[in-house]
Amino acid sequence: MKQHSFSTRLAVAIGLAALVALGSTIAAERSASTMASAGAAFLGALTPEQKQQASFAFDTDERLHWHFIPTEMFPRKGLLVRDMTPAQRKLAHDLLKAGLSQRGYMTATQIMDLENVLGAIEAAQRASGTSAEAARALERSPEKYFFSIFGTPAPKSTWGWRVEGHHVSLHFSVVNGTLVAGSPTFFGSNPAEVREGPKKGLRILGAEEDAARALLGALDASQRAKAIIDAKAPGDMVTMANVAIKPLSPIGLTADAMTPAQRDLLTKLIDAYVGYMAADIAADRTAKLKKAGLEKIAFAWAGETERGKKHYYRIQGPTFLVEYDNTQNDGNHIHSVWRDFDGDFGRDLLREHLRSTPH
Numbered sequence: 001m002k003q004h005s006f007s008t009r010l011a012v013a014i015g016l017a018a019l020v021a022l023g024s025t026i027a028a029e030r031s032a033s034t035m036a037s038a039g040a041a042f043l044g045a046l047t048p049e050q051k052q053q054a055s056f057a058f059d060t061d062e063r064l065h066w067h068f069i070p071t072e073m074f075p076r077k078g079l080l081v082r083d084m085t086p087a088q089r090k091l092a093h094d095l096l097k098a099g100l101s102q103r104g105y106m107t108a109t110q111i112m113d114l115e116n117v118l119g120a121i122e123a124a125q126r127a128s129g130t131s132a133e134a135a136r137a138l139e140r141s142p143e144k145y146f147f148s149i150f151g152t153p154a155p156k157s158t159w160g161w162r163v164e165g166h167h168v169s170l171h172f173s174v175v176n177g178t179l180v181a182g183s184p185t186f187f188g189s190n191p192a193e194v195r196e197g198p199k200k201g202l203r204i205l206g207a208e209e210d211a212a213r214a215l216l217g218a219l220d221a222s223q224r225a226k227a228i229i230d231a232k233a234p235g236d237m238v239t240m241a242n243v244a245i246k247p248l249s250p251i252g253l254t255a256d257a258m259t260p261a262q263r264d265l266l267t268k269l270i271d272a273y274v275g276y277m278a279a280d281i282a283a284d285r286t287a288k289l290k291k292a293g294l295e296k297i298a299f300a301w302a303g304e305t306e307r308g309k310k311h312y313y314r315i316q317g318p319t320f321l322v323e324y325d326n327t328q329n330d331g332n333h334i335h336s337v338w339r340d341f342d343g344d345f346g347r348d349l350l351r352e353h354l355r356s357t358p359h
Contacts, residue, residue, distance in 0.1 A: 029178045031098065031280045036177065038095040039153030039161055045088050046079070054079035058151030058159055063171075064345055067241040068186045068335065070138045070166045071146075078146030078162065092147050096163055099172045099182060104276035107187055110204045111167050115140040117199055118190055140166075160346065167335075169241075173346025181346035182281050185273070185338040192326055192334045205334045208324055211269040212313045216301055218262050219253070227253035233303025233312035237323040237335050245339055251316055252300025266299060270315060273322050273338050285320075288343075292318040303327070319343070 043051060056062050056077075067074040081089060097105050119140030126137065144165050151159030156177035163170045167188030173181040187205060194202040203209070219227055229250050239245045255263055270289070274282045289297070296318050303311035310331040315322040324336040342348045 031278050032174045032177055032180050033155060034098040034278075035095065035161070035172065035174060035180070036153045036155055036157070036159075038091070038098045039149055039159070042088070042091040042095050042147070043149055043153065045091050050079055050083065050088075053077070053083075054147060054149055056148060056150050060150070062148075063150045063160060063162070064243050066162070066164060066169050066171065066184065066186075066243075068167055068169050068188055068337075071144060072138050076146045076164060078148035078164070080143065081145050081147070082141070082143035095147070095161060096170075099161075099170065099180075099278055099281070101275055101278055101282070104278075107204060107276060108163070108168055108170065110202075111187060111189060112142040112145055112165070114189060114191075114194075114202075114204060115142050115144070115166065117194055117197065117202075120197065121191070158350070171345060173349065175346055175349040179346075179349045180281050180284070181340070181343050181349050182277050182285075183338055183340045183344050185276060186336070187276070188333075188335045190329060190333040192332045195332075205336060207272045208269075208334070208336055209326065211265070211272050212299075212301070212324065213307070215262065215265040215269055215299060216305065216313075218265055219258075223253055223257065223262075226257070227299055227301050228305075229300045230302040231304075233310045233327045234325065235327055237325045237337060238314075239321065239323060239337070239339060243344075245321065245341065245344075247316060247341065248314060248321065250300065251298035252314070254296060254298045256295035266297065266315075269299070270297070270322075273315075273336075276338075288319055289317055308332075 043055065046054060062077060065077075081092065084092060096108060100108060122138070122140065145168060146162075146164050148162045148164075149159070150161065151157060153159050153161075154177070158175050158177075160171070160173040162172075167186075167190065169184060169186035171182070171184055175181075189203075189205045192203065192205065192209070194200055216224070216227065229252055238248055255266055258266065274285050277285065298316050299313065300316070301311070301313045303309065305311070308331060310327040312323075312325045312327065314324070319341055321339045321341065322337070323339075324334065326332070326334045340348075
């Protein structure tokens with residue numbers, strides 16, 4: 001009964017995702033169709049030169065080329081937002097909205113806009129000579145994000161798209177026009193909390209921190225001893241931008257060792273990440289979590305527990321991994337990611353498609 005009640009609570013907690021979880025395959029066709037229309041409209045509005053920059057074959061290594069650091073440190077391909085007309089930018093954002101929920105879209109665009117804040121902070125640091133890192137004078141711009149299309153967006157085709165730049169890396173793969181994969185999903189925030197200026201108090205990824213702290217704070221001493229895997233946080237996410245990843249160890253505290261109230265807090269934390277996606281893609285993620293065993297999902301923390309100090313956590317199940325790290329800039333710089341061990345870049349969907357297609 002314990003496992004059944006946990007499954008029920010997770011399904012309820014994840015909201016819209018759970019409402020359509022039973023029909024996730026059918027629902028995914030809606031998202032795939034919306035993406036195909038948005039992708040085709042975007043490509044159709046580009047000049048031949050722009051289209052050449054934005055377009056790639058689906059089965060190219062470029063589709064797996066990803067990172068979350070500044071472009072000066074990791075050269076990128078694709079069509080820059082700054083090189084688009086206002087009408088083209090609207091179509092690019094229509095594509096972004098096709099893959100993300102309203103909260104996910106707001107998160108992505110706020111992170112892009114935060115580049116202005118970071119640029120101002122670093123300019124002030126350079127002027128005062130207080131930061132060697134800022135002295136590198138990296139360009140910070142909300143327009144320095146690249147849109148890329150892999151293959152041909154069409155109702156029944158296999159294709160993909162990517163939006164990437166500093167602290168945003170979104171990847172969507174559509175297989176046979178019906179199935180959608182949306183990982184890796186990376187969001188970062190520097191600063192994690194804006195501490196001065198007109199945007200003072202802004203915490204774009206605040207829910208991701210607060211939900212984890214709520215769960216950690218609800219654990220008793222023995223549970224915390226299991227969940228806290230290291231007194232010191234790692235300097236960044238363990239998996240970084242590796243294309244292929246494996247489960248991490250130790251896993252921390254599993255859901256079957258939590259009380260019902262603690263499991264509810266775990267579901268809220270998971271929802272902070274599942275909820276980035278459009279409802280049907282989120283439903284598919286939820287269905288996969290349930291199928292793999294919700295009681296096997298684990299929570300691990302590393303670093304200090306005091307707010308404002310360097311910290312790290314991860315959520316890990318049989319099929320997925322979430323990593324969150326806030327250690328840079330003295331604990332005011334977040335990196336976070338959702339990974340699917342077998343499903344990043346649509347690998348599992350592509351394998352199944354090849355298996356079921358006559359050759």
